[in-house]
Amino acid sequence: MQMFDPRAQQGQDPVGETSNLIPVLNLAETEVERQMTICNSCRYCEGFCAVFPAMTRRLEFGQADIHYLANLCHNCGACLHACQYTAPHEFAVNVPQAMAKVRLETYAEYAWPAAFGRLYKRNGLTLALASAAALVLFLILTMAASGNLFAPVTGGDFYAIFPHNTLVLMFGSVFGFAMLALALGVRRFWRNVSPPGAPEVNVNAAALEATQAVLELKYLDGGHGQGCNNADDKFTLWRRRFHHLTFYGFLLCFAATSVATLYHYLLGWAAPYPVTSLPVLLGIFGGIGLLIGPAGLLWLNYRRHPEHGDVNQRPMDRGFIALxxxxxxxxxxLLAGRETSALALLLATHLGLVMAFFLTMPYSKFAHGIFRSAALLKSAIEKRQPNTLKLGDD
Structure with missing residues (x-):
């Protein structure tokens, strides 16, 4: 695959000198270009989601346009079953599948460091599960060597097993790296799909619209409120519901950690906290959401029609959901067993899994939420800009 350089998109070579270098499309990008050209002539699906209105603002599709539209696609499947040009028609249009293949490539291309993105693209499932297993085993062996694996702990105080400062250093470093990698990756994506020189708009209003679309998972409704297609051409809202449970479950768990941090540093209240405390309650409800949501998404993934998306990505998707x-x-x-002798074993297992999740987060399916949010912001901004295409140009 040819790697892009944002400066090349703006007519500069990598050392900053002006040139006519234009990124050459690879096979997956060329297929999206072909299908978008067909769709732009038909426009039957124009009201389905944000992809098709964005498509109609273009007569040609460069690499930046293709990357933008691919991440704007929510893979709901509605356009596939509405299209009159799908196989066995000679045009063989399958927008969700073509977009899914490009999306995976953008996660690798925009990743930082780039080598990590390419590694995860080739061995995503193995890397995620192997990292989790290795870290869990390492922590278990470390506690066994120190004699803390089955040592009694008073009051469920896991800081007696792992000192607070040690945990902060371990997970602060990993989380900081994950946030830095995600930020740099989405920055590269944004600079490529949104070159300077566009007309100024009310960015605050656009950001509010994009945020609302993210929080509502707006485009997982098939464009008509009936939901996505999954196993066949029937509409279902379960994909949207399970995504909601996963998304808000994750946010509640993050809120639980944030509140516990404030308790510790601002109020001087050390863990463990009672079950009725705010951090624990947030963690319980978030954890339940992160059980039901991923379980439902995994069930839907196994039932998903092979034409809906890229089947070669299923193992990676399932590995991320399982993690x-x-x-x-x-x-x-860990919460249920914190008063038992299994506390250390449960703690090592949970910490190893969490660390593996953060380490692989910038290169896993988690990145699609960040890139898609950026694409939704660009869509909201673009809608507020004048459409330079004339009716006679269509």
Whole structure:
């Protein structure tokens, strides 16, 4: 695959000198270009989601346009079953599948460091599960060597097993790296799909619209409120519901950690906290959401029609979903067993899974939420800009 350089998109070579270099499309990008050209002539699906209105603002599709539209697609499948040009028609249009293949490539291309993105693209499932297993085993062996694996702990105080400062250093470093990698990756994506020189608009209003679309998972409704297609051409809202449970479950768990941090540093209240405390309640409800949501998404993934998306990505998708599920399950098990002799074993398992999740987060399916949010913001901004295409140009 040819790697892009944002400066090449703006007519500069990598050392900053002006040139006529234009990124050459690879096979997956060329297929999206072909299908978008057909769709732009038909426009039957114009009201389905944000992809098709964005498509109609273009007569040609460069690499930046293709990357933008691919991440704007929510893979709901509605356009596939509405299209009159799908196989066995000679045009063989399948927008969800073509977009899914490009999306995977953008996660690798925009990743930072780039080598990590390419590695995860080739061995995503193996890397995620192997990282989780290795870290869990390492922590278990470390505690066994120190004699803390089955040592009694008073009051469920896991800081007696792992000192607070050690945990902060371990997970602060990993989480900081994950946030830095995600930020740099989405920055590269944004600079490529949104070159300077566009007309100024009310960015605050656009950001509010994009945020609302993210929080509502607006475009998982098939464009008509009936939901996505999954196993066949029937519409279902379960994909949207399970995504909601996963998304808000994750946010609640993050809120639980944030509140516990404020308790510790601002109020001087050290863990463990009672079950009725705010951090624990947030963690319980978030954990339940992260059990039901990923379990439902995994069930839908196994039932999903092979024409809906890229089947070669299924193992990676399932590995990420399974890792999310195991993180939540181990967290709830840790809460339930924190007064038992299994505390250290449960703690090692949960910490290893959480660390593996953060380490692989910038290169896993998690990145699609960040890139898609950026694409939704660009869509909201673009809608507020004048359409330079004349009716006679269509």
């Amino acid at each position: 999310l599920f195991l993180v939540s399950l181990s967290g709830l098990a």
